[in-house]
Amino acid sequence: xxxxxxxxxxxxxxxxxxxxxxxxxxxxxxxxxxxxxxxxxxxxxxxxxxxxxxxxxxxxxxxxxxxxxxxxxxxxxxxxxxxxxxxxxxxxxxxxxxxxxxxxxxxxxxxxxxxxxxxxxxxxxxxxxxxxxxxxxxxxxxxxxxxxxxxxxxxxxxxxxxxxxxxxxxxxxxxxxxxxxxxxxxxxxxxxxxxxxxxxxxxxxx
Numbered sequence: 651x652x653x654x655x656x657x658x659x660x661x662x663x664x665x666x667x668x669x670x671x672x673x674x675x676x677x678x679x680x681x682x683x684x685x686x687x688x689x690x691x692x693x694x695x696x697x698x699x700x701x702x703x704x705x706x707x708x709x710x711x712x713x714x715x716x717x718x719x720x721x722x723x724x725x726x727x728x729x730x731x732x733x734x735x736x737x738x739x740x741x742x743x744x745x746x747x748x749x750x751x752x753x754x755x756x757x758x759x760x761x762x763x764x765x766x767x768x769x770x771x772x773x774x775x776x777x778x779x780x781x782x783x784x785x786x787x788x789x790x791x792x793x794x795x796x797x798x799x800x801x802x803x804x805x806x807x808x809x810x811x812x813x814x815x816x817x818x819x820x821x822x823x824x825x826x827x828x829x830x831x832x833x834x835x836x837x838x839x840x841x842x843x844x845x846x847x848x849x850x851x852x853x854x855x856x
Contacts (some may be wrong), residue, residue: 663778664818667698667702668706670696670705671696671698671702671703671713671715671718672713672716672720672721673691673696673720674692674695674696675687675713675714675716675717675758676720676721677695677716677842678691678692678695679718679756679760680718683759683760684714684759684760684763684764684765685763685764686708687710687714688704689704689713690708692713692781696839702809710768711765711768712769714765714823715765715769715776715779715780718757718760718780719779719780721753722753722780726752726788727742727744727745727746727749727788727816728745729742729788729792729793730742730745731795733799734796735792735793735796735799735802735844736796736800736839736840736844737802738792738795738796739792739815739839739843740835740836740839741817742792743816743819743830743835743838743839744816744829744830744832745790746816746819747819747822747823747829747830748829750820750823751823751827751828751829752827754820754823754824754827755780755827757768757776757780758824758827759823760762761773763819777831782835784832787821789812789813789816790812793812795805802847802851803851806848806850806851806853807847807850811843811846811850812844812846814842814846815838815843817841818838818842819835819838822834826830
């Protein structure tokens with residue numbers, strides 16, 4: 651049997667097909683932007699029919715949210731293990747800033763180009779859909795190591811305090827769309843977070 655003029659294209663199924671569709675949606679989002687992205691344009695880029703998309707996502711907004719989450723999950727930021735809480739935080743926040751600047755620029759452009767209005771979600775809800783539990787689990791790893799080393803006592807530290815360094819870096823990324831400066835990261839860790847952690851430790855000891 652002879653192959654077709656275009657070659658015998660291997661049929662994609664399951665997770666492979668879904669990944670290809672989400673990759674196509676991400677590429678379309680980056681190149682064309684949210685406003686010009688359509689289910690038809692994504693299907694054409696992925697080399698498939700539009701019905702394949704609608705079987706998985708009800709509309710453009712759900713597809714875009716899935717594409718953002720897919721890209722983030724496919725490009726994880728390393729969780730450092732430097733041997734100290736300060737070193738881990740400096741490395742983690744630096745790596746986050748370098749790896750996520752472009753991603754947050756796309757997220758912000760997408761949100762304010764119509765995604766929020768289209769989904770009816772708040773910015774916090776969009777963040778939760780894209781980041782979800784994976785974000786919390788990765789942050790928790792850093793603090794659990796510090797707890798095991800005796801640097802902090804997690805029983806006394808509120809979740810808001812533990813999230814603060816990462817929330818501040820995300821804020822800077824959303825405001826500036828570029829990697830966070832080293833001096834700013836050092837200030838977040840040394841001037842804000844660590845003194846607050848020490849204060850909670852002193853209160854617990856007292």
